Amino acid sequence: IYPIVATTRVSILGLVKPYHLVKPVSVTILPERSSHHQDNLPKLPVPPLRQTFERYLLMLEPLLSEEELDHTRKLVKEFLIPGGVGDRLQRSLERRASNKGNWLTEWWMQSAYLDSRMPVAVYSSPGVALPRMTFQDRQGQMRFAAKLIAGVLDFKKMIDSETLPIEYLGGKPLCMDQYYQILSSCRIPGPKRDTVVNHAVGKVAPTHITVVHNFQFFVLDVYNSDGSPLTVDQIYMQLEKVWNSSLQSNKEPIGILTSQHRNTWGKAYNNLIKDKTNKESVRAIQKSIFTVCLDAPMPQMSEQRYQSRVAAQMLHGGGSRWNSGNRWFDKTLQFIVGEDGTCGLVYEHAPAEGPPIVFLVDHVVEYMMEVVRTPMTPLPMPPKLRFNITPEVKKDIESAKQNMNIMSHDLDVNVVFFSDYGRNVPRAHKLSPDAFIQMALQLAYFRMYKMCCSTYESASLRMFALGRTDTIRSCSNESLNFVQAMEDPAKPNAEKVFLLDKACQAHREYTHMAIHGQAIDRHLLGLKLQAIEELTSMPEIFMDTAYAVAEHFHLSTSQAGAKTDCVMCFGPMVPDGYGVCYNPMTDHINIAITAFNSCEETHAANFGRGVKKALRDMRSLLEETANAKQ
Numbered sequence: 369i370y371p372i373v374a375t376t377r378v379s380i381l382g383l384v385k386p387y388h389l390v391k392p393v394s395v396t397i398l399p400e401r402s403s404h405h406q407d408n409l410p411k412l413p414v415p416p417l418r419q420t421f422e423r424y425l426l427m428l429e430p431l432l433s434e435e436e437l438d439h440t441r442k443l444v445k446e447f448l449i450p451g452g453v454g455d456r457l458q459r460s461l462e463r464r465a466s467n468k469g470n471w472l473t474e475w476w477m478q479s480a481y482l483d484s485r486m487p488v489a490v491y492s493s494p495g496v497a498l499p500r501m502t503f504q505d506r507q508g509q510m511r512f513a514a515k516l517i518a519g520v521l522d523f524k525k526m527i528d529s530e531t532l533p534i535e536y537l538g539g540k541p542l543c544m545d546q547y548y549q550i551l552s553s554c555r556i557p558g559p560k561r562d563t564v565v566n567h568a569v570g571k572v573a574p575t576h577i578t579v580v581h582n583f584q585f586f587v588l589d590v591y592n593s594d595g596s597p598l599t600v601d602q603i604y605m606q607l608e609k610v611w612n613s614s615l616q617s618n619k620e621p622i623g624i625l626t627s628q629h630r631n632t633w634g635k636a637y638n639n640l641i642k643d644k645t646n647k648e649s650v651r652a653i654q655k656s657i658f659t660v661c662l663d664a665p666m667p668q669m670s671e672q673r674y675q676s677r678v679a680a681q682m683l684h685g686g687g688s689r690w691n692s693g694n695r696w697f698d699k700t701l702q703f704i705v706g707e708d709g710t711c712g713l714v715y716e717h718a719p720a721e722g723p724p725i726v727f728l729v730d731h732v733v734e735y736m737m738e739v740v741r742t743p744m745t746p747l748p749m750p751p752k753l754r755f756n757i758t759p760e761v762k763k764d765i766e767s768a769k770q771n772m773n774i775m776s777h778d779l780d781v782n783v784v785f786f787s788d789y790g791r792n793v794p795r796a797h798k799l800s801p802d803a804f805i806q807m808a809l810q811l812a813y814f815r816m817y818k819m820c821c822s823t824y825e826s827a828s829l830r831m832f833a834l835g836r837t838d839t840i841r842s843c844s845n846e847s848l849n850f851v852q853a854m855e856d857p858a859k860p861n862a863e864k865v866f867l868l869d870k871a872c873q874a875h876r877e878y879t880h881m882a883i884h885g886q887a888i889d890r891h892l893l894g895l896k897l898q899a900i901e902e903l904t905s906m907p908e909i910f911m912d913t914a915y916a917v918a919e920h921f922h923l924s925t926s927q928a929g930a931k932t933d934c935v936m937c938f939g940p941m942v943p944d945g946y947g948v949c950y951n952p953m954t955d956h957i958n959i960a961i962t963a964f965n966s967c968e969e970t971h972a973a974n975f976g977r978g979v980k981k982a983l984r985d986m987r988s989l990l991e992e993t994a995n996a997k998q
C-alpha cells in the first residue's frame with residue numbers, strides 16, 4: 369500500500385508548476401499472477417427488467433412534460449406485459465450472460481467505438497494535458513521524451529510480468545484487463561466496422577516504438593539484444609538521430625489520413641496499403657508498443673489560454689499547419705512532447721477507459737523524478753518508415769487536411785483551473801466530492817439554459833470481469849429541486865443546503881447502483897441490440913421521443929482523477945452539447961470543457977465561468993449556513 373501524500377517540486381522534470389502528489393491510492397501487490405485475480409472476478413449481472421424501467425421513468429421525470437411522460441408510461445406498460453416482448457428479450461439477455469464472460473463488453477466495444485463512423489480525433493479519443501514544462505528547446509524536448517519513454521517501459525515491466533497492483537473501488541478489486549490492451553495495439557479502419565489488433569498477445573512481442581517528427585515516422589527499438597530496456601541516455605541519443613534525419617518539414621503529413629471519417633479513411637487505407645512499402649510502414653506503426661510525437665512549437669498564447677490550447681493540441685494537433693499530421697490517431701497510445709514545453713497524450717478509446725491511462729501517467733511522472741545517468745553504448749540509426757505517395761494518396765491527404773482544419777476550427781476548448789478549493793471542501797461538509805462537482809455542472813447548465821438536460825457521467829464497471837462503463841444519470845428530480853431552489857431568492861439558505869444534500873445523496877446512490885451493475889443505460893442498450901438480433905421490428909419503447917431525449921446527452925461528463933496535476937479532455941457527445949472532464953485534487957479542481965463553435969447555443973468559456981461561479985456559490989451557501997447555525 370502506498371498512500372502518497374506530498375507536494376513536491378519536481379525540478380528534474382523542469383516543471384513550472386509543482387506536481388501535487390496528493391491523492392491517497394490504496395493498492396495491493398498480489399503475489400499470485402493477476403490472471404488468478406481475473407478468474408475470480410464476478411460476472412456482470414443483467415439487472416431485473418422491471419427495476420430498469422421503473423428507474424427509466426424516474427430518470428425521465430425532470431426531462432419531459434407530464435403529457436410526454438404519460439405516453440412513455442403506456443409504452444413501458446405494454447413492453448412489460450408478462451410473457452411479452454420485454455420478458456422475451458430479458459430471457460435472451462440472461463442466456464447471453466450465462467454463455468459469455470461478459471454479456472456487454474463486445475457489444476459495447478462495437479456499438480460505442482468500432483461501429484462509429486465519426487473521426488476518432490475529437491469525437492472519440494480523449495487527450496491528457498500535462499502541466500507546461502520549462503524546456504523551450506530541442507534538447508529539453510528530447511531529454512523529456514527520453515525519460516518519458518523509459519518511464520512507460522518501466523510500467524510495461526509490470527504488465528509483462530503480470531504484477532500490476534490491483535486497483536480497488538468501494539473496497540472491491542477491479543478488473544485489470546484494460547492494462548493489457550493499451551500497449552502494442554492499434555485500431556484498423558474497416559469499410560463498415562473497425563477492428564483493434566493487439567500485438568502484445570502474438571508469438572513475438574514487439575520491441576519497438578514509433579517516433580514521429582516533422583510528419584516522418586521512425587522505428588525505435590527500445591530493447592537491447594539481452595532484453596533489457598534502453599536507458600534514458602541511450603534513448604536520448606536515438607531521438608537525436610531521429611530529429612537530425614527529419615529536419616525537412618516539407619514532407620507529406622501521411623498520419624493525417626487517420627483523422628478522417630472512418631469510411632473515408634477505410635477507403636484511403638486500402639488504397640495506401642496496396643503499395644508493399646506503405647503496407648510494411650503502416651504495419652510497423654500498428655505493431656509498435658506506443659508512439660511518441662515530437663511536435664513543432666505551437667503559436668504563443670496568453671498564460672490564461674495556454675492550457676486550453678494544449679488540451680486542443682492533444683485532441684487534434686492544432687490543424688494541418690501545425691501538428692495534426694504528426695500523429696497516427698488509430699494508435700492506442702500516443703505521447704506528445706512539443707519543442708515549446710507542451711506535453712501530454714492522446715489515446716484511442718476503443719480498448720480502454722481513462723483510469724488505466726492516468727494510472728500509467730502517474731507512474732511515468734513518478735519514474736521521471738528518479739532517473740539516473742548511465743554509461744553509453746553506441747546503437748544503430750533508427751530506420752525511417754518510407755511511404756510512396758501516389759497521386760491518389762496525395763489526394764486523400766489533401767482531403768484529410770481540409771477536414772481536419774474544419775474539425776479543429778470547430779472545437780471550442782476551455783480548461784479551467786479552479787483554485788479556490790478541491791475535494792477538501794465537500795468532504796468537510798460530508799458530501800461526496802464527485803456528486804458535489806456534478807451538482808455544480810447541473811447548476812451552471814440550469815443557469816445558462818433555464819432548464820436541465822440529460823447528463824452522462826461515466827461509471828466504472830470494472831468490479832466485473834472485462835467490465836467497461838455504465839452511465840450515472842446526474843440529472844435527477846433531486847438535482848432539479850436543488851438548482852431551482854438556488855435560482856429562487858425567496859428560498860431560505862437552510863432549505864437550499866438541505867436540497868443540495870439530498871441531490872448529492874441521490875447521486876451517490878445512483879453511482880453505487882451503477883458501479884454494481886444495476887444502472888439502466890447498458891441494460892437498455894442490451895435489450896435494444898437483442899431486439900435487433902431476434903425481432904422483426906424494433907419495440908416502440910426504443911422509437912419513442914423520450915428515449916431520444918434520454919440519449920441526447922447535452923452534458924457528457926467524466927471524472928478522471930489522477931495524482932498528477934493534469935487534466936483529461938474529450939469532445940462533446942452531441943453537436944449542441946458539452947464534454948466536461950475533471951480531475952478533483954485535494955485543494956483545486958482541473959476541468960476541461962469542450963463544445964462546438966458551429967453550435968450557436970454552446971460556449972465552452974461561458975460554461976466554464978458558470979461552473980466556477982456555481983462552485984463558489986455552493987461553497988458560500990454551505991459556509992454561510994454553517995456559520996448561521998453556530
Ligand code: COA
Nearest residue numbers: 721722795798799800801802803826827828879926927928
Ligand atoms: N463525506 C466525506 N467523504 C466522502 C463522502 C461524504 N459524504 N462521499 C464520498 N467521500 C469520499 C470517498 O470515500 C472517497 O474517498 P477516498 O478517495 O479516500 O476513497 C472520496 O470522497 C471520493 O469519493 P467521490 O467523490 O464520491 O467519488 P469516487 O471516488 O467514489 O468516484 C466515480 C466516483 C463515479 C468517478 C467512480 O466510481 C468511477 O466510476 N470512476 C471511473 C470513471 C471512469 O471510468 N471514467 C472514464 C474516463 S474516460
